[in-house]
Amino acid sequence: MSNRYAVILAAGQGTRMKSKLYKVLHPVCGKPMVQHVVDQVSSLGFEDKVAIVGFGAEVVQQQLGNDVSYVVQEEQLGTGHAVMQAASILEGKEGTTVVLCGDTPLLTAETIDHLLTCHDKEKAKATILTAHAEDPTGYGRVIRNKDGLVERIVEHKDATEDERSVKEINTGTYCFDNAALFEALKKVGNDNVQGEYYLPDVIEILQKSGETISAYQTPSFNETLGVNDRVALAEAETIMKRRINEHWMRQGVTIVDPNNTYISTESSIGQDTILYPGTVIQGATVIGENCTIGPNSELKDSTIGNDTTIRQSVVHDSEVGNNVAIGPFAHIRPDSTISDDVRIGNFVEIKKAVMGPGSKASHLSYIGDAEVGKDVNFSCGAVTVNYDGKNKFKTVIEDGAFIGCNANLIAPVTVGKGALVAAGSTITDDVPGEALSIARARQMNKPDYLKKQ
Structure with missing residues (x-):
């Protein structure tokens, strides 16, 4: 996507997670949160993707690889300060920049694309991704004028009673004219209790300059969930799991108990395959048609042919052919090839074998x-x-x-x-x-x- 850029905020340590693992690397359905965000952005073909990293920078770079440019935020001085760090890569470029948080794993490429479309249609200098919240307590409210454009963003603590009744909230994801963004960032101050530079201040600066500020309201509040603690992490896992399972059921896969079936985002499953409760499908696993998997089976980074049954068994990093029966209680360890019509019974272990x-x-x-x-x-x-x-x-x-x-x-x-x-x-x-x-x-x-x- 020409002249479109993404800045991914991934520098926060995430103290509320109470974990040695860097916050944005906590997995949702088997994939780190920040990888979910980068994958969605990458599917839209952005020209540049810049990750703002801080604590745990090396580990994040190891996870995301060379598909992303990196800038280190040495001090955590707010979201505005974080975006400022991308100036060395993006400042002076013409185009549109989307700013996203690395702890929003449920955000989809479709929603990001709609945000960009709204931004272009309104010829805005900034567009805010908003959502409807039944309980908006604690969120910044988006106040629109009679033309539907954004008049201001009011934080909950500063809002009047009328403003608090507004249920359209700021999600923390934005779209900016790139040149206007970095020009406005130079004017952002830190005269606040925290002494930090806040990205939403850019909205006010642009508006006072007479620029158009628009907003796109996503129909799915769940997409905007930011994960700051283990409770929110579990909620994101539940939502993502349901999203994945519903997708495969609509593709002709029978999932007997969706609440107790776990499928990674990279997996692929053929029609008329049945997944029984306790099934865990991880990594880039490919399952053919008319298979029976489970109950209580674990497949990881493996290829399974058609008409194959795997019961109460584990298959990792291996190839399994057509019309194969595995289990119960078998273990297919990495680098194994199980050809067509093979039978692997109970308490059999195969390792690096054909x-x-x-x-x-x-x-x-x-x-x-x-x-x-x-x-x-x-x-x-x-x-x-x-x-x-x-x-x-x-x-x-x-x-x-x-x-x-x-x-x-x-x-x-x-x-x-x-x-x-x-x-x-x-x-x-x-x-x-x-x-x-x-x-x-x-x-x-x-x-x-x-x-x-």
Whole structure:
């Protein structure tokens, strides 16, 4: 979006959060609040995005990366002072600047776009994002003139009884003519109890200069919620969760209990998939069509094919194919590939392994650092022993092999195509294809042994 800029205020420590974590990095539906704001702005294609950072600056930069420019506010001297710090990047540029708070994770790109449209339509020097509050106590009131333009903003403590009856409130998000903004900021003083420079003073300065001040009222008060403590954080989580879940239900996904289903903003879910209660979908997870997930399953940064069922299980950073059954109580650890038609049963752990099409591990097995072919069967208690205390080694099991109960495959080792490893065997050497491998200690019985003790 040419000649449009964004300033994101993210310098406040957030003492009311009572946390070692920098306030704007507290997550809402798995994503830091400030990342929500930056992502919405980025979707509109702004020419420059400037984050004003202070306490925890390095951690914020690590989170947001190179998509944003950074300016450090060394002292926290108010919102006006914070925006002043962006002068080194934006002052002198022609265009429009939106100022947003990094603790407003519910604000949408659509609302920001409407704010810009209103600003352009009214040919205003400043446009305020407002909202209707049923209980506006504590908020600054937006007083309009008969033409609908902003006459003034009155803080609650300074408002008359008539002004306090106004329910249109200032949300703290603004749109400015960029040149007018930085010119007016030079005139903002700090003659107040806090000794701070307040951004709303720019509105009064511009108005006294005869400039047009407009306002756009968002239809959703919830979008403007600023998170200053853990109570507001939980409220934002609830609103965002509901927004995400309603979106996917309208796309043809069945969510049995939306109040107890958690989906990240980056996830994607196919039609006719059913999510049961306790399901947690994190990161950039992609789920296909006609799947059944849950109850009580956790998926993170994974790809799930069509017609797959995952019950009471965990899948992280892995690929799962079509028509796969996982669980209950299975754990698919990172860098695993579960091919089509595979069955992973209860108390099976897969780690950094490939399970070929049609293979099965029905119960109580560990398969780590392994390459498993198609139609391989793991019986109960089978283990690929991949770690010697210092190094990890790979196990290869070729197509059609059968691994008996309580077999230990000591890597590095290969079990050939169609081979059978007998129950209770500990395999230390390669097994040829079509062979039967038995590696057990010879049984010895000592009659009447206990009677002699």
